[in-house]
Amino acid sequence: MNLPNLNDARKRTKEKVNILENYKITIEQKLIGKGKKYYVKTYGCQMNEHDSENIKAILEDMGYSSTDNLEDANLIILNTCAIRENAHNKVFGLLGRIKHMKQTKEVMVGFGGCMAQEEVIIDEILSKYKWIDFVFGTHNIYDLPNIIEKAKNKQEIDVFSIEGDVIENIPVKRDSKYKAWVNIMYGCDKFCTYCIVPYTRGKQRSRLPEYIIDEVNNLIKDGYKEVTLLGQNVNAYGKDLDIDYNMANLLEDVAKTNIERIRFVTSHPWDFNDDMIDVISKYKNIMPYIHLPLQSGSNKILKLMGRRYTKEQYLKLYNKLKTKIPNCAITTDIIVGFPNETKEDFQDTLDVVNKCKYDGAFTFIFSPRIGTPACRMKDEILLEEKEERLQILNDLVNKYSKENNLQYLNKIVPVLLEDYSSKNGNYLKGYTDTMKLVNVKADDNYLGKIVNVKITSVKTWSMDGEII
Ligand code: SAH
Ligand code: SF4
Ligand code: F3S
Secondary structure: OEOOOHHHHHOOOOOOOOEEOOOOOOOOHHHOOOOOEEEEEEOOOHHHHHHHHHHHHHHHHOOOEEOOOHHHOOEEEEEEOOOOHHHHHHHHHHHHHHHHHHHHOOOEEEEEEOHHHOHHHHHHHHHHOOOOOEEEOOOOHHHHHHHHHHHOOOOEEEOOOOOOOEEOOOOOOOOOOOEEEEEOEEOOOOOOOOOOHHHHHOOOEEOOHHHHHHHHHHHHHOOOOEEEEEOOOHHHOOOOOOOOOOHHHHHHHHHHOOOOEEEEEOOOHHHOOHHHHHHHHHOOOEOOEEEOOOEOOOHHHHHHHOOOOOHHHHHHHHHHHHHHOOOOEEEEEEEEOOOOOOHHHHHHHHHHHHHHOOOEEEEEEOOOOOOOHHHHOOOOOOHHHHHHHHHHHHHHHHHHHHHHHHOOOOOEEEEEEEEEOOOOOOEEEEEEOOOOEEEEEOOHHHOOOEEEEEEEEEOOOOEEEEEO
């Protein structure tokens, strides 16, 4: 048994990052899932979505096949998220249902992802969830064949609180045939005071450019149209490598592969430099869309959060992006109710929203995460007050989102049609270069194509259009 440890997770030493090919599977392990079905439920960010693509590929390598029906599964894996308390609650809700299932049929249950990296959660599993068959963390997904094999006999808990290495040979089963996630870095060293990610994901480790470019070239060969470069703060890419190579260099090299669309998430404003902006505006295949988390508009709160920029610096960057990248859409993340956030602090946040008129924003009430500095800060704001602030913020965000969308009415925009629309079988859905969701009447032949679409109607969260 390997249990997570918060103090170890916090450590950052000068230890070298190893590039390893640790994924191995024996002939016996390839037969474990024969005739059996798996169901993977994913919570959290794109990083977790992509980890689940690795988990699914490993399970298929072990002989399992997939099912979309929880009740049909012989193996259920929850890939969890720890970012806020409500992420926890959802997972425990589903565990209740699975426990019930386990009383009537034989099913193996695995628990992985960021919650598994938390000491408090593992304590809870050890005391109240003895029926969970295995637990794995974010650092040892590659070891699933061994973990599952061992779990056949007894509860197997294998979680490492290490700084982390880079494992290059994990197989992947991608959810889409047209757009792909490509990890460019793992972990995070920023330690924003509210955030659990640096503890659950380890230190920042950039992948070497040649591996990334290889992956993109292979995706092109497989017919992929779009890649999203993934990391917790991609703008810091390369800072941990021994070579003189940064995010601007990587973006340029990926652009030169001629893949049709390139996106990247998430951009920390602190590391966004002019070279990057120049490269984005120079290459047509780097999409004019940037997710630029603000978190707060108050300098006092930004400082308490450890974000390392001021409201003024953020606005300056925002304006630079808007002027240098034509037609650029910008979205953001905002936290309300951080400890000691006064009405004036909140007004500062609204002020930035009024200035930036975001295309969209993910908004959250501060959620104390055990082990983070903000969790120990005194917090006297009532929950009702926080909920009220969230509501005011959401109304403002929605107003600008709709206003921005309205500017698309009757315009012709490029859309990558990626799937059937959820609203109607005769419709396909896709995203514009600026990441606007569009529903279009079209048949299957258009799947995976980038088409010009005239926008005919607009809502707060999506648009309808016709192929030109
Ligand atoms: N790496 C990204 C953020 C990843 S987490 C970045 O730095 O921008 C996604 C979002 O969750 C964050 O931007 C933040 O707005 C929110 N978040 C993170 N920790 C939180 C907490 N403890 N309470 C509420 N929201 C939180
Ligand atoms: Fe969390 Fe900050 Fe790292 Fe983003 S940059 S993952 S908010 S610590
Ligand atoms: Fe959640 Fe872990 Fe992502 S905490 S947001 S799944 S990095």
